[in-house]
Amino acid sequence: MVRPRARMRLGHALVGQPPWRSMPHGVVVYAEKDPSDGRWYHWEEWELLGYENLDYWVEYDHDTHKVTLYWPERVPETVDPESLRTGQELTLTVDGTPQQVRVGEVGAGTIRSLEGSFTYDLQKGQEVAYAELHGPGFVLSVEKFDERVLDVYRGTVLDAAAQKRHFGRVVAPRRWGCWVWFLVVAALVTFSTTRACSPEHRTDCTPRTLATAPPAGSTVVSEDQNQICYRRPVTGVGGLGK
Incomplete structure (x- = not known):
């Protein structure tokens, strides 16, 4: 069973910047199979009681990792998501003004799990039809729970900064996979650099060696098809210093 992933807990208040204060009291996880690739996609929706006692929902998409805040919108027209198709255009009255909107996505999610209480009568296995409508500078989500x-x-x-403003914290889960991949790449780069700089992998002569044949008694340090390096003979006495 797919579990909720967002960093929220039922019954624990989320206190952001005034006037944002909300309380998660229900979470539902949806699944939908994409007929184009046969994959199941999941997202979760948290119902919050919040500012001015409005019914807010926070959606976290398990695939895109986006956090979206939804709040009620009054539209006088009746919009049935089951009768819409992707790419369709229609006119809706938003904020008292007729607006042209375009249907960006339609589908139906199946409830896989749910916890807490809701203002709707939701059941495991129930299908909820939805449509996403795009207008000039806004997005509307239409959901049909039943008839x-x-x-x-x-x-x-909401990006990370906006999540902190609304909820007092980033509610999107930490993506440890990105950090693990970064550490693996960094380790490989460090290992490759170390090996390339080690004596047995150097193909050039160092300041302590010569590329030309030195006096008798010198020893060969390295040799390849381009050059032969000899160790410089030690002629002085003493250690480091002048």
Whole structure:
């Protein structure tokens, strides 16, 4: 069973910058199979009771890793996501003004798991139809839970700074895989550099060797097809210093 991944806990308040204060009281994980590649994609939605007692939802996409905040939007027109198709254009009244919107995505998610309580009657295995509508500077999400409940939400993607402002913390889970990959690459680069600089892998003569034949008694240090390096003969006495 796919579990929620966002860094939120049911019943634990999220306190951001005033006036943002919210309380997660339900989380549901959806799954949807993409017919084009046969893969299952997952996302989770947390229902929050928050500022002015509005019904907020926070979505975390398990594949894109995006965090999106949704809040209720009043649209006088009735929009049924099951009757829409991708690329379709329609006119909706948003903020009292007719706006042209385009259907960016339609589908239906199946509830795989749920915890806590919700303002809707949700059941495991239930299908929820949805549509994502793109307008000038805004995105609307239409969700149809059953024949009686049809809701419209306005959404905005939150980066790390915005998550801290709204919730007092980054709620997207830490992506340890990126750090592990970075450390592996760094280790490989360091190892390659060390080997390339080691004496047995040097192909050039160092300051303590000569490329031309030195006086008798010198020994060969390294040899390749380009040059032969000889160790300089020691002629002085004493150690380091003048």
